[in-house]
Amino acid sequence: MIDLEFVINTLSLGSLYALLALGLVLVYGILKLVNFAYGEYVMVGGYALYIAATLLGMPWYVTLVIAVLAAVVVSYLTELVAFRPVRNKSANAQIITSFAVSIFLQNVVLILISSRARAVQLPFFFSKTVTIAGATTPVRNLLIIAVTAVLLVTLSVVMKKTVLGMAMRAASDKFTTTRLMGVPANLVISAAFLISGLLAGVASIFWVSRSASVDPLTGAAPLLIAFIAVVIGGMHSTVGAVVGGFVYGLIFNLLSITLPASMISYRDAFMFVLVVLFLLFRPAGIIKGGYTEERVG
Amino acid sequence: MAMLTVENLEASYGAVKALHGISIEVAEGELVALLGVNGVGKSTTLKSISGVLRPVKGTITFLGEPITNKTPERIVRRGISLVPEGREIFGSLTVEENLRLGAFSVYKRDRYKADLEEVFEIFPILKDRFHQAGGLLSGGEQQMLAIARALMAHPKLLMLDEPSLGLSPAMTDQIFALIDSLRERGSTILLVEQNAERALEIVDRAYLLANGAVEFAGTAEELRRKVDIASVYFGDEDATDSCEVTQ
Numbered sequence: 001m002i003d004l005e006f007v008i009n010t011l012s013l014g015s016l017y018a019l020l021a022l023g024l025v026l027v028y029g030i031l032k033l034v035n036f037a038y039g040e041y042v043m044v045g046g047y048a049l050y051i052a053a054t055l056l057g058m059p060w061y062v063t064l065v066i067a068v069l070a071a072v073v074v075s076y077l078t079e080l081v082a083f084r085p086v087r088n089k090s091a092n093a094q095i096i097t098s099f100a101v102s103i104f105l106q107n108v109v110l111i112l113i114s115s116r117a118r119a120v121q122l123p124f125f126f127s128k129t130v131t132i133a134g135a136t137t138p139v140r141n142l143l144i145i146a147v148t149a150v151l152l153v154t155l156s157v158v159m160k161k162t163v164l165g166m167a168m169r170a171a172s173d174k175f176t177t178t179r180l181m182g183v184p185a186n187l188v189i190s191a192a193f194l195i196s197g198l199l200a201g202v203a204s205i206f207w208v209s210r211s212a213s214v215d216p217l218t219g220a221a222p223l224l225i226a227f228i229a230v231v232i233g234g235m236h237s238t239v240g241a242v243v244g245g246f247v248y249g250l251i252f253n254l255l256s257i258t259l260p261a262s263m264i265s266y267r268d269a270f271m272f273v274l275v276v277l278f279l280l281f282r283p284a285g286i287i288k289g290g291y292t293e294e295r296v297g
Numbered sequence: 298m299a300m301l302t303v304e305n306l307e308a309s310y311g312a313v314k315a316l317h318g319i320s321i322e323v324a325e326g327e328l329v330a331l332l333g334v335n336g337v338g339k340s341t342t343l344k345s346i347s348g349v350l351r352p353v354k355g356t357i358t359f360l361g362e363p364i365t366n367k368t369p370e371r372i373v374r375r376g377i378s379l380v381p382e383g384r385e386i387f388g389s390l391t392v393e394e395n396l397r398l399g400a401f402s403v404y405k406r407d408r409y410k411a412d413l414e415e416v417f418e419i420f421p422i423l424k425d426r427f428h429q430a431g432g433l434l435s436g437g438e439q440q441m442l443a444i445a446r447a448l449m450a451h452p453k454l455l456m457l458d459e460p461s462l463g464l465s466p467a468m469t470d471q472i473f474a475l476i477d478s479l480r481e482r483g484s485t486i487l488l489v490e491q492n493a494e495r496a497l498e499i500v501d502r503a504y505l506l507a508n509g510a511v512e513f514a515g516t517a518e519e520l521r522r523k524v525d526i527a528s529v530y531f532g533d534e535d536a537t538d539s540c541e542v543t544q
Contacts, residue, residue, distance in 0.1 A: 163397065163398075163401065163404070166390060166394045166397060166398055167398060167401065169387070169389065169390060169394075170387045170390055170394075170398055173387050173388060173389055173390070174385055174387060176349055176369070176381075177381060177385040177387070178387075178398070179349075179368070179369040179370050180347060180349070180369050180373060180378070180379055180381065180385075181373065181398045181399055181401045181402070181446070181450070182370050182373040182374055182401045182402025182403075182450060183370060183398065183401050184368075184370045185368070185370065
């Protein structure tokens with residue numbers, strides 16, 4: 001039923017999905033590239049957590065920083081090594097590059113670690129439960145809501161008040177003209193990948209905390225979720241991505257409580273039907289944004 | 298000595314060659330126009346100079362240094378600003394943010410305020426619209442913002458691509474008066490215009506382009522005297538078959 005517990009669950013799921021969608025859209029806005037390697041940043045964050053926490057037994061706050069940093073660094077490196085060399089090539093070349101990066105990263109952990117899932121040691125308080133006004137919920141659900149709120153506010157201040165933020169918004173609108181202002185192309189693109197990695201890194205902590213494990217294919221679902229959220233919310237603005245994330249979370253949870261038990265396992269199918277309906281009747285998504293389709297290069 | 302020297306510039310869009318060896322010069326303090334019908338390579342020349350388009354051949358020298366193949370962001374720092382065709386205002390950013398980005402390459406906190414004041418003096422309307430989104434401005438206001446944004450970078454050479462395009466006759470008058478006054482203030486300007494009659498009223502010299510090459514060069518006087526401008530735009534075969542070069 002729709003009670004406080006439902007609200008908390010929905011906000012926490014929506015927060016996680018909003019972070020994922022936002023990270024995908026930031027890079028898309030500037031490069032007009034759907035980065036199919038994006039889910040792998042989440043996967044890398046998960047493995048960093050596994051190595052730091054489970055293998056090395058580091059204090060929990062260190063492990064969280066390491067997980068986020070790993071995703072940020074890998075995101076930046078993929079830009080530097082893989083995407084930059086094909087920046088002026090065709091859109092197809094860029095998309096295929098992103099698939100290549102995705103497959104490459106999956107195989108790196110497959111070879112270096114294992115094809116089997118690894119248990120991830122999470123901070124002890126993550127799964128503790130608290131009771132607020134009669135609603136019982138794990139601490140991690142409240143944490144993700146708080147962390148997402150802080151990140152969204154910080155990010156919107158950065159985008160609105162700093163020159164780098166202005167340049168990134170301008171570059172999402174008109175990339176070449178932004179360069180004519182003297183803004184280096186590499187600056188805004190690197191910034192987009194760094195922030196995208198940061199969001200994926202934070203999301204990775206909460207993503208792996210749900211199953212407390214990580215495997216080479218961990219990145220597939222977050223990528224798909226980010227993509228669906230973006231289709232629903234709108235590919236053309238950061239607001240659209242956030243809205244899409246929360247709407248996805250809401251619909252998913254509504255399906256969970258309204259579907260008969262025998263159909264619960266078909267929730268994803270219902271979500272895909274919704275995506276098809278959006279693509280048919282409102283392809284721009286809920287929020288029609290200002291981004292143009294001009295490609296870099 | 299010329300401030301800007303372009304020699305034998307060749308450029309193409311994919312397989313389509315747009316410039317077949319253009320050579321032009323602009324001296325400090327001059328107002329020079331590139332004239333010609335649609336598709337002869339006027340905008341392409343400006344794009345090549347500003348680094349947006351990589352030339353296939355030829356050299357571009359600015360203040361004695363080669364700038365061929367430099368990136369747009371580096372060329373702005375050398376002192377060349379382009380006001381692109383179609384104005385290219387950042388529509389979702391405010392007028393203030395558009396101007397702030399214009400100053401990106403030269404930003405100094407103490408000078409910025411003074412620069413803004415100077416821009417407001419030339420374009421009072423931008424002060425009224427300061428907090429509005431650029432996309433909400435009228436065409437003429439957007440053109441002013443585009444020029445103001447370029448001026449914020451303190452360009453040594455200002456390049457204007459079709460500044461009167463799509464504007465009302467009254468607004469066109471204003472823009473031409475403005476370009477004239479910028480020259481009076483000592484700016485060096487390279488102007489691309491389709492409205493040749495109007496351009497020749499204010500420029501010192503002009504190049505008439507045809508088929509991606511310079512067909513005629515001279516002072517505004519000479520151009521008016523020797524070339525039948527009307528025939529270039531509306532008349533004979535030679536002048537119009539250049540439309541095969543698409544942009």
